[in-house]
Amino acid sequence: MMENVQIVGDRVVFGMQLPIQSQSRLFVSDWELTATVADLAAIATAADRSGWHYLGVCDHTAIPERLVGAMGAEWYDTVATLGWLAGQTTNVHLLSHVLILNQRHPLRAAKELATLDHLSGGRLIIGVGAGHVNEEFDQLNGPDGYADRGPATDEAIVALAALLTDEAPTHVGERWQFSGMHVSPRPVRTPRPPIWVGGSTPPALRRAARLGDGWLPQGTRRADLPGQIAQLRAYRDEFRDGAPIDIGTIAEPCHVDLGGGRDGLPSYTMVGSAEQIAASYRELIDMGVNHLQIALRARSAAEFVEQTLAFGETVGPLLTN
Secondary structure (H helix, E strand, O other), rough: OOOOOOOOOOOOEEEEOOOOOOOOOOOOOHHHHOHHHHHHHHHHHHOEEEEEEEEEEEEOOOOOHHHHHHHOOEEEEEEHHHHHHOOOOOOOEEEEEEHHHHHHHHHHHHHHHHHHHHHOOEEEEEEOOOOOOOOHHHHHHHOOOOOOOHHHHHHHHHHHHHHHHHHOEEEEEOOOOEEEOOOOOOOOOOOOOOHHHHHHHHHHHHHHHHHHHHEOOOOHHHHHHHHHHHHHHHHHHHHHHOOOOOOEEOOOOOOOOOOOOOOOOOOEEEEEOHHHHHHHHHHHHOOOOOOOEEOOOOHHHHHHHHHHHHHHHHHHHHOOO
């Protein structure tokens, strides 16, 4: 059985999936299409100094033509971007959200992630998921890769956890076998960096409960969250004797009202004072959530930096204290 590694626990923390680095047409803002690396750095450093717990970076190797219209084609490399962010920041954790782990050999993944944790001073959170783009699996895993992605993800998590915990473990699985292979440098965090499992399907919930230190739901509506949390806890009781698990959610998009109005913001954006936004998000905390992914909305890179600081300095303390 995997050991329990919990980093949030009884606290409440908040983080974000960074803009710019992934430009799905489903959520990208117009200003991101022409944003620069300097804009990305400004957002990251603003989060770093205003109390954000993590910055998340997505993962797709290549987008097939049939999905470019929905997903876009601009997706930064996860590990390279998190490594760059480690050099831009000092305090904030670095989250892969989510790494399609089964598309990488566990030895390669362990090498990259252990190095990232080592260089960042122990700030890595490993978010993993099974993936959903079958053409990527055809290219990276072969013709059976998409159908096998669930079991392969389970095995990849077990193998990765062993490699990050012990320097030269033995793993004999259906897809990967290794023994006596040293992976160094070693991660700073002991016994290893935490692994948060993404997804909201029944298999993803079981995977999070059985193998994860935390859960990252994907697309779960607020009304459905209590039921999913109850199911996650039931699976946790079954697989891990009820061991603690960090529970997240992707909160509804928001914009802290600083006097600029709501013109130009998506109609679904919650615009309000720090107190109003915090009151809404405290409902999620009351459901059992202890880490919230905040989806800020803004009309320019400069305003996104302003929103990052405003949320961290005014809304964040109302959630975490």
